[in-house]
Amino acid sequence: xxxxxxxxxxxxxxxxxxxxxxxxxxxxxxxxxxxxxxxxxxxxxxxxxxxxxxxxxxxxxxxxxxxxxxxxxxxxxxxxxxxxxxxxxxxxxxxxxxxxxxxxxxxxxxxxxxxxxxxxxxxxxxxxxxxxxxxxxxxxxxxxxxxxxxxxxxxxxxxxxxxxxxxxxxxxxxxxxxxxxxxxxxxxxxxxxxxxxxxxxxxxxxxxxxxxxxxxxxxxxxxxxxxxxxxxxxxxxxxxxxxxxxxxxxxxxxxx
Amino acid sequence: xxxxxxxxxxxxxxxxxxxxxxxxxxxxxxxxxxxxxxxxxxxxxxxxxxxxxxxxxxxxxxxxxxxxxxxxxxxxxxxxxxxxxxxxxxxxxxxxxxxxxxxxxxxxxxxxxxxxxxxxxxxxxxxxxxxxxxxxxxxxxxxxxxxxxxxxxxxxxxxxxxxxxxxxxxxxxxxxxxxxxxxxxxxxxxxxxxxxxxxxxxxxxxxxxxxxxxxxxxxxxxxxxxxxxxxxxxxxxxxxxxxxxxxxxxxxxxxxxxxxxxxxx
Numbered sequence: 001x002x003x004x005x006x007x008x009x010x011x012x013x014x015x016x017x018x019x020x021x022x023x024x025x026x027x028x029x030x031x032x033x034x035x036x037x038x039x040x041x042x043x044x045x046x047x048x049x050x051x052x053x054x055x056x057x058x059x060x061x062x063x064x065x066x067x068x069x070x071x072x073x074x075x076x077x078x079x080x081x082x083x084x085x086x087x088x089x090x091x092x093x094x095x096x097x098x099x100x101x102x103x104x105x106x107x108x109x110x111x112x113x114x115x116x117x118x119x120x121x122x123x124x125x126x127x128x129x130x131x132x133x134x135x136x137x138x139x140x141x142x143x144x145x146x147x148x149x150x151x152x153x154x155x156x157x158x159x160x161x162x163x164x165x166x167x168x169x170x171x172x173x174x175x176x177x178x179x180x181x182x183x184x185x186x187x188x189x190x191x192x193x194x195x196x197x198x199x200x201x202x203x204x205x206x207x208x209x210x211x212x213x214x215x216x217x218x219x220x221x222x223x224x225x226x227x228x229x230x231x232x233x234x235x236x237x238x239x240x241x242x243x244x245x246x247x248x249x250x251x252x253x254x255x256x
Numbered sequence: 257x258x259x260x261x262x263x264x265x266x267x268x269x270x271x272x273x274x275x276x277x278x279x280x281x282x283x284x285x286x287x288x289x290x291x292x293x294x295x296x297x298x299x300x301x302x303x304x305x306x307x308x309x310x311x312x313x314x315x316x317x318x319x320x321x322x323x324x325x326x327x328x329x330x331x332x333x334x335x336x337x338x339x340x341x342x343x344x345x346x347x348x349x350x351x352x353x354x355x356x357x358x359x360x361x362x363x364x365x366x367x368x369x370x371x372x373x374x375x376x377x378x379x380x381x382x383x384x385x386x387x388x389x390x391x392x393x394x395x396x397x398x399x400x401x402x403x404x405x406x407x408x409x410x411x412x413x414x415x416x417x418x419x420x421x422x423x424x425x426x427x428x429x430x431x432x433x434x435x436x437x438x439x440x441x442x443x444x445x446x447x448x449x450x451x452x453x454x455x456x457x458x459x460x461x462x463x464x465x466x467x468x469x470x471x472x473x474x475x476x477x478x479x480x481x482x483x484x485x486x487x488x489x490x491x492x493x494x495x496x497x498x499x500x501x502x503x504x505x506x507x508x509x510x511x512x513x514x515x516x517x518x519x520x521x
Contacts (some may be wrong), residue, residue: 010496012489013274015304040456169451171480175288195287195452197300197481218456224455225487232303232483 025245029215062090098131146149190215280475283314291478316343332364341369346383380409403429446472
């Protein structure tokens with residue numbers, strides 16, 4: 001008789017959410033590569049597993065190598081990784097080298113990349129940096145949608161008039177984001193740090209769910225906190241689907 | 257059944273305590289959020305299965321200790337699922353001592369809350385240490401806001417005051433690895449995970465190093481939705497044994513909360 005060892009995995013109880021909210025269509029804040037500040041498996045395979053195990057169908061995936069070390073080789077590995085996994089390619093440039101960034105943005109756009117992620121905080125770039133303004137200008141002229149780190153209250157100005165998702169909009173900045181979004185039709189907030197009980201709902205009520213997009217920052221952050229908050233958000237199902245993928249799908253322009 | 261050695265009469269009549277939230281607030285905030293009504297506490301507790309919440313008044317934390325604590329006492333008298341932290345401002349130690357005299361006898365305040373941002377005093381300032389001593393003399397655990405490497409300084413404070421028990425709120429925030437180091441050096445420093453920065457694996461890292469008896473559950477509700485802290489626990493691959501201790505058993509022991517759940521295990 002062959003004995004089988006069955007390992008019982010304990011699942012902490014969580015509030016029930018509707019079945020139609022189990023799958024999040026698009027996550028706008030996904031990275032892969034190496035994380036020098038942590039002991040983490042941030043390989044594309046591990047990231048893919050982290051997303052799928054949390055019910056996230058696809059991510060907008062950018063290379064950490066590109067953001068933290070070398071944009072060109074990072075973008076090359078990003079293209080390979082997204083081709084293999086089916087995630088959405090997101091390019092990047094180093095704002096500290098706006099001259100090289102000019103060429104890289106053109107290269108990215110020519111290869112069909114539709115999204116450019118900027119790392120001003122990680123690259124120690126200030127909001128009034130001439131390089132940042134130039135990179136934004138070149139990217140916008142190339143038709144790219146921008147994703148960016150940084151406190152929206154400090155970094156909004158150079159992005160005025162562009163289509164951009166602020167990935168670090170904190171609960172404490174909800175009012176600032178709303179007053180900006182009222183006059184900036186292209187401004188979108190990622191939900192990751194909208195941790196308050198009514199943050200998502202308040203932004204949705206003030207400026208609409210097309211100004212919100214779900215983001216997790218996998219693999220650097222736990223995914224369940226942001227996913228559970230979104231799944232319990234007091235939105236209509238249509239509004240919920242907009243945040244869980246509709247807004248980001250609009251940036252891709254091809255209905256993918 | 258008393259959960260700890262200091263059973264003080266708090267309990268859940270006829271109910272099974274599953275989750276005790278040791279870091280919560282009541283009252284309004286100056287941000288763009290409408291969470292000031294105590295009914296919001298209860299609504300969120302119901303939504304997420306939180307049985308008991310230990311709260312401090314937002315007004316007492318951010319502005320006026322005396323009027324905030326007074327309001328908190330009135331709320332606690334009307335809401336049996338809430339227990340209170342009495343907020344102490346280290347800048348007003350004389351008034352803080354009087355606050356303890358005024359409110360401790362009600363039995364509804366089971367701990368002391370000390371912030372560092374609003375009093376503008378570092379964790380290891382003389383005034384903060386004196387405030388911690390007041391709490392120790394009152395026999396109450398302290399929840400203190402921790403957000404940097406200063407959390408390590410609490411080890412020295414605990415060594416000098418053996419009756420003191422401290423919860424490092426937010427488990428150090430971005431300095432969570434330092435908070436874990438600190439909790440490994442003293443068995444009277446407790447950690448709870450509520451934080452808007454949800455670095456991957458942060459809570460598992462702590463569970464793998466800090467004695468389980470020092471790990472607690474907190475949400476920062478109603479400033480933060482409990483989904484955030486519950487999500488952190490869900491992603492930490494906790495065992496059932498760990499879950500039970502983190503979510504209520506350790507808190508019941510620390511605060512002397514009576515429960516209807518057997519505690520022999």
